[in-house]
Amino acid sequence: MSAMIDEARALRAEDSIDVVRLDAYLKAAIPGLTGAPDIRQFQGGASNLTYLISYGERALVLRRPPPGATGAGAHDMMREAAVMAALRPSYPYVPAILARCDDPAVLGTPFYVMERLVGVILRRDLPAGLGLDAAGVRTLCTSFLDRLIELHGVDTRQPDIAAIGKGEGYVARQVTGWTARWDRAATNGVDPYADVIAWLRMRQPERESRLCVIHNDYRFDNVVLDPADPLHITGVLDWEMATIGDPLMDLGGSLAYWVEAGDDEAFRALRRQPTHAEGMLTRREAIDYYGARTGLDVADFAFYEVFGLFRLMVIAQQIFRRYVLGQTTNEQFADFDTIVRCLGDRCRRLIDAGGSAS
Numbered sequence: 001m002s003a004m005i006d007e008a009r010a011l012r013a014e015d016s017i018d019v020v021r022l023d024a025y026l027k028a029a030i031p032g033l034t035g036a037p038d039i040r041q042f043q044g045g046a047s048n049l050t051y052l053i054s055y056g057e058r059a060l061v062l063r064r065p066p067p068g069a070t071g072a073g074a075h076d077m078m079r080e081a082a083v084m085a086a087l088r089p090s091y092p093y094v095p096a097i098l099a100r101c102d103d104p105a106v107l108g109t110p111f112y113v114m115e116r117l118v119g120v121i122l123r124r125d126l127p128a129g130l131g132l133d134a135a136g137v138r139t140l141c142t143s144f145l146d147r148l149i150e151l152h153g154v155d156t157r158q159p160d161i162a163a164i165g166k167g168e169g170y171v172a173r174q175v176t177g178w179t180a181r182w183d184r185a186a187t188n189g190v191d192p193y194a195d196v197i198a199w200l201r202m203r204q205p206e207r208e209s210r211l212c213v214i215h216n217d218y219r220f221d222n223v224v225l226d227p228a229d230p231l232h233i234t235g236v237l238d239w240e241m242a243t244i245g246d247p248l249m250d251l252g253g254s255l256a257y258w259v260e261a262g263d264d265e266a267f268r269a270l271r272r273q274p275t276h277a278e279g280m281l282t283r284r285e286a287i288d289y290y291g292a293r294t295g296l297d298v299a300d301f302a303f304y305e306v307f308g309l310f311r312l313m314v315i316a317q318q319i320f321r322r323y324v325l326g327q328t329t330n331e332q333f334a335d336f337d338t339i340v341r342c343l344g345d346r347c348r349r350l351i352d353a354g355g356s357a358s
Contacts, residue, residue, distance in 0.1 A: 005227055006121040008040035008052035014329055015041060015049050017064075017107050025106045026053065026060070026113065029099040033058065048077075048240060052116065059118075060098065064111035066328060078102055080240045081112035086160035087213065091151055093223075093236040117235035119224035126274040130230050137279030139231050144223060145286060147233050148254065149293050152212040152247040165244025167211050174249065175204050175307070178314050185317040187324050190340065196310060196347045203303045209296050214250035216241035219257045220273040251290055252304030256312040256343075258283050266342045302354065306347050313343035 011017075019039060027033045038054040042061075053060040063077060081100045088094040099113040126132065132140065156162055166173070179197050186192075215222075217238050224235035259271035260282055274280070281289060283305070291298035320336035322328050 005118060006042065006224075008042045011039065011041045011051075012330065015066075017051070021106050022053075022062075025101060026099065029101075030060070030113070048238075053113070059116040060113050061095070061116045062111055062113050064107060065109050066322070076240070077110040077112050080242075081114075083164050083242045084114070084239050086158075086164060087154065087239070087242070090154045090158070090161065091213075091236075093147060093233065094239065095235060095237070117224045117237075119227055119234055120230055121224060122220040122274055124272055124274065126277050132230070132279070134279035136231065137277050138281070141279070141281050141286070142289065143231055143233055144220065145281075145289055146293070147223065147236060148215065148218050148250065149290065151215060151218075151236075152250070152294065154213045156211065156213060156244055161213060162244065164213070164242065167244050168208065170208055170211070170243075170245040171204055171249065174245070174311075175200050178307075178311050182310075182314045182317065185314060185321045187317070187321050187337070190317065190337070191344060193310075193313075193344045193347070196306070196344060196351065199351050200303070200307055200310060203306075205303065208246040209248045210246070211244055212247050214243060214245045214247060215239065216243060216245070216250060216253060218250060218254045220275070247294070248296065248298070248301070248304045249307065251287065252301070252308035253311060254308070255283050255286065255305060256308035258286065267346055270339060270342055302350065306350050309343050309347050309350070313340050313347070316340045316343065 017039065019037065022039075023037050026037070033055045035055055040052045040054075042050040042052060049064050049066055051062040051064075053062055063080070065077065078100060081097050084094050085097045088096060095114040095117055097112060097114050100110075101107070101112070102110040104110075120127070120130070126137070130136075154161065179200075182193075182197070215236065217240070218236070222236060222238045223233045224237065226232040226234045257273055258275045259268055259273075260280075261268075261276040268276070287298045287301050290296070316336045316339045319328075319333050320340065323330070323333040323336065
């Protein structure tokens with residue numbers, strides 16, 4: 001099982017950091033650190049940069065924005081750390097925050113440091129070493145959904161938690177905000193997808209299904225599995241977009257990554273998590289499971305599914321724009337325009353079909 005624990009790798013040149021300044025800051029901020037730090041980088045994800053900082057047996061994780069970060073309010077490290085600190089007492093899957101730094105003299109950008117949660121993080125396929133049969137895969141899937149449902153049950157009356165979002169009007173703000181981000185992220189030759197945007201504006205619900213804490217990027221590679229019991233989720237990562245909002249929007253965003261074995265070839269090519277595995281719930285089954293556990297009406301899920309895909313399309317376009325502008329040389333972003341087209345075309349097919357999660 002130890003071979004499946006998520007490990008960091010050597011730093012990419014463009015993501016290097018000033019080791020001397022960081023070491024001095026960390027030793028002043030976190031008691032007990034001695035010796036020289038070993039700094040490596042986690043390769044997963046395409047948004048903020050995540051580093052493993054090791055002082056002997058003491059392991060820390062540092063998060064900072066990428067070069068050329070774009071979007072108003074995006075990559076706000078101080079907000080993400082504050083959200084995590086507010087949620088941890090009520091939702092124990094949040095890693096503990098150890099330090100926050102908004103002084104650009106240290107690394108040039110704000111960053112925070114948290115405890116490292118050692119465990120298995122799922123990527124494109126289930127590791128053979130997990131040894132899960134179809135029944136085990138189903139349990140893993142329902143555990144994944146249960147942690148989301150548990151988050152949506154956190155008491156938002158607590159002042160520190162209530163302060164992380166604006167609440168009522170969330171859906172309308174999301175449609176307006178992500179449309180504006182799409183416009184700002186445009187590159188030469190991109191399809192404007194004006195028909196998709198018009199449909200979302202027309203179909204958006206008048207009010208939220210209810211208001212709760214939402215993660216806003218809940219997927220398998222943002223949860224940590226216990227190495228001794230991979231059916232048990234010990235941590236949830238990447239709280240950058242967490243807020244107070246509509247739980248069905250959160251579920252729709254999660255399902256944008258949910259590629260099934262029976263999907264068309266182009267969409268299957270985008271798969272980055274093992275949702276195709278035998279035993280996994282289908283998107284429709286996941287929606288129905290969520291509805292049965294929460295009591296929310298999920299019969300008509302078309303808007304939430306299409307919006308989740310549109311939002312993911314915008315994120316991919318933002319990353320592709322950074323690549324086009326030379327703000328990152330990471331070659332994994334070179335074909336993100338293909339991802340954008342695939343997601344946009346899938347939005348159109350779902351709209352034409354009247355919206356379908358099956």
